[in-house]
Amino acid sequence: MTDVIYVSKETLEQMKVELQHLKGVERPAASRAIAEAREKGDLKENAEYDAAKEAQGLLEAKIKKMESDLALARILDATDIDTSKVSILTKVTVSNMATKKTVTYQIVSEKEADLKSGKISVTSPIGQGLLGKTIGEIAEVKAPAGIIKFKVEAISA
Template identity: 35%
Template sequence: MMSEKETILTAEGLKKLEQELEHLKSVKRKEVAERIKLAISYGDISENSEYDDAKNEQAFIEGRIITLEKMLRNARVIQNDEVDTEIVGIGSRVILKDLEFDDVVEYTIVGSAESNPSENRISNESPVGQALLGKRKGDVVDVNVPAGVIQYEILDIQR
């Protein structure tokens, strides 16, 4: 049997996944079942796009529920006091200076399940995340991106 991949989460990330799972099970399942019932009441389901859409949505919801349950079953929650402020790891907030453009950016390193680049929550598996892991304040890291190499200096590591 293949071992399932550990899902590394912050406490906040765990809560979000649990809420999504609860919502899918309690609300979305009922909604889609109602849609299917309604579509069937229209008669011939062989040419019924309502029915097809509802069945597709149902398949998506059930797939997502399975995925979330697997993630939660294999979740390892990083506690705030486990986050090292000496070395970059999952849960670290890292203040970086882009050496080329002199911009200062801040990223929180999270597991891939809760990465959200628009909130500056980047995955430990992303190019920037990988480059930063294990590094210390004052280190300069090279990040390979499609456009070339970005050099960041780590200004600070916080919880």
């Protein structure tokens, strides 16, 4: 997996803080839990020890994934965004051709996607369908419910 992960500066900082928390707080807590369980006797029949070891393994996997994501992360600056077409970090206002509903989305990385705040992932079906479109173009999005047509009304940074 050598895909670059595009993130805003704020998201990159959040990722770094989360990694530091995992390494500085969660990892020592997991080690303490293992040590406490080890003191309770025979390791062959110690469910608490097994659970602590499993939790530690999951934590280490999460840390490894976070380190990998940070290594692949590239910061995108909103001031450098080309608003002539839909791209990552642009805000796009679209009309659903069938329902005539108008919605504004910001196209973001998977890490930043949050539908409630109007941020959709660049890898989502709608995000992929809108990428590269210009104002006035119709995007055909393949959704589980079928093909949905969106008309691009506006693009901004």
